[in-house]
Amino acid sequence: MAFLDKIIPPAFSLDGSVPGRKTLTLTGDWTVNSAESAERLLGSIDLAPDQVVCIDISRIESLDTSGAWLVHRFRGGLEFGGKRTELIGLDEKRKVLFRELEKHHPPAWKPERQRFSIVGFLEATGRVGVDAVKDGLAMLNILGTLGAVLATVLPHPKRLRSISVAVQFDRSCIGGVPIVALMSFLIGAIISQQGGFYLKQFGVEVYVVDLAGILILREMGVILTAIMVAGRSGSAFTAELGSMRMQEEVDALHVIGMSVTEVLVLPRILALMIALPILTFISDISALFGAGLVTWSYLDIPPQAFLVQLQAAISTKTLMVGLVKAPFMALIVGLIACVEGLKVEGSSESLGRHTTMSVVKAIFLVIVVDGVFAIFFAAIGV
Template identity: 65%
Template structure:
C-alpha cells in the first residue's frame, strides 16, 4: 500500500514480508507539510504485534515537527506490542530524534513514600528550615517597616493617606456586617449553652458573668482576628501575589519606589486601626446576643442583665481584649504580606500561598492570645 501526498512532497509506503513489516518514509517531513504527514500516518493500517522496520534513508528534510510525529507514531505502535526500529537515519536526523525523545515528558507516577525514621527526621528538618525562612522574611519586612516609619516621621508627606483610607474602608467598614453577625451568633450560643448546663445547678444567673468575661477577654478579639485573617489577610496575599505574578513588584523597584512604603505600610496601618474598632463592635454584638438569649431562654430581663454585667466586668476586662487587637492585626498583616511576596509566577502558587496565609495567621493569632493570657494572669489582671 502506497500513500502519496500532494505534489509528492512527503511519501510513505508500507510493505509486508511475513512477520516483518517495512515502512519507507521519503520526502520532506517538516512543519510546512504537517497536515500531510498527519494524514499519512493516520492512514496506515493497524499493524499486529510483531516487528516494524522504518526506512528513513530517503528523507530529504526533517525538523522538530516531523521528528515528533515519528516519535509519537513509534510510541503508539510500541504501546500496542509492535517492535519499531529506525534504519538508514542520517546522523543529524538521529540527533534530532534523540533530543525529541529525551525531552518527551515521562508518564506520571504517584510518589510512594514508605514510612521510615530517617524520612520523618528529614521532613521535620525541612519544616524547621521553612519556619526559619518565614521568620527571616517577617523580620525582613519588620526591619523595612522600621526604616519606612522613620522616613515617614521625618517627612510626613511620604505617608500615603489615600491608600490608608482606602484599605481602612475595605478592612474595617466592609467587615462590620459579617463580624457583628458572627459575634451575635457566638454570643447567643455561649449564653444558651451556659444557661443549659448552669440551670441544672440552679446557677443560671451566672451565665451573665460567663458571657461578659469570656466575650470581653477572649472570644471577641479572637473571633474578630480569625475573621479578619480569613477575609482581609487572604485579600492582602492575593493582591500582592497577583502583582508579583504580573511583575508589578519588579516595576516598583525599577522606578525607585519602596514596596514596603507603597504596599505594606498602608495595609498594616489600616489593619492596626481597624482591629480595635472591630473588636469593640464584636463585643457589643456578642453581648447583645447573649442578653437576648438570656431574656428569651433564661427569663433574665434586660435591665437585670445589664446590672449583673456591670457587677461582673470591669474596665480592665474590656481593655484586655482591646489591647490584644493591634498585635493581632500586626501578625495577620505581616503574615499576609510575607506570603504574598513569596508567590511565584503561577496561579497554583497564588492559591497555595493564599491558603497558607490564612492558616498561618490563625495559628499565630491563637498562639499570641495564649501568651497574652499567661502575661495578664501573671500580673493579676
C-alpha cells in the first residue's frame, strides 16, 4: 500500500505555440497500477483534425509495457484518424520497448474463406471416419471393462451399489413416466387419426386398429421411448460424468484405487437397462389408449370393438418383439452417454459439446439397432 501511495498520477499538457503543430507532453507514472486513469486521460484529449501531433514522453517518470501500449494505441488511433504523429523524448531503453510493441502488434482480423476442394472433402470424411472408429473402440473398452466388473460383482453381490442403482432408476424411470406417457399418448392418437383418415376412404377404417397395434407394439413404442430416454437420461449421464471430470472427481477415484466403471458406469447402465423395458411398456399402453380414444371419437369404433379387434391383430409375441429391443437400446444409450461424459475436458464448452454429441449419437445408434433387429426378426419369421 505504501508503494501505491508513491505513484505519480499521469497527466498531460498541450503546447500549440507552433501553428498547425501540437506538442503533447505526458508526465507522471504510466504503469500497470495507473493504467485505468491513464486510459481515461488519453480519452479526454481533443485535437484538431489538421494538426501534426508530437507526443513527448521524456517527462514520464515510470513507464512499463502497459503504459507504453496505451501510448502506442493512442498514437495508432490518431494516425488512423488522418493525423500525422511523432514520438519524441525516447531514450535507448524506451526505444527498445516501443520497437518490441511494433513487432507484437496483432494483425488485422481476416475472415476465413474455405473453398470447396476434393482433397478437403476427402480429408474431412476421413477425419469423421477416424473419430467414428475411436468412438467404437471407446465403447468396446467401456463394454469390456463393464463385463470384467460384472464378473467381479456377481460372485460378491454386496459389491453392487444398490443404492446408486435405485437412485439412477428413480431418475431414469419414475421421473420419466409423465413425459413418456404423454408423448406416447399423442403419438398413438396421431397414428390412429392419420391412418383412419386414409383407410376411411376405402371403407376399411376398422383396420386402423391393426395398424396402430402392430406399429406401436413392435416399433414406435420402443423407438420413441429410447429417443426420449437418450435426450433425457443420456444427456444427464453425460453432464454428470463431465462435471465430475471437470472437478477432478474421476481422477480422485483413480488415486484412491476405486474402479470408475464399478462406481459410476455400472449403476447408471444397469438402472437404464431395467428402466427402459418398463418405460416401453408404459409407452405402449399410453399409445394404445390414445389410439383407442381417437378411433372412438373420430371413427365411431367403440372401446369394446377396439379391444376385440386389437386382440385379434396382436399376440404376446408382438409385445415381446418390442420389449426385447429395450435392454439393448438402453445399453447403447448408456454406453454412449458414459463414453462422452468421460471424454469431457476442463471447460464448459467441452461439456456442452459432448452432451450434444451424446444425444445425437445415441439417437442415431438407436435407430440403427432397431433396423438390425427388424432385419433379424424378418429373417427368423417373427
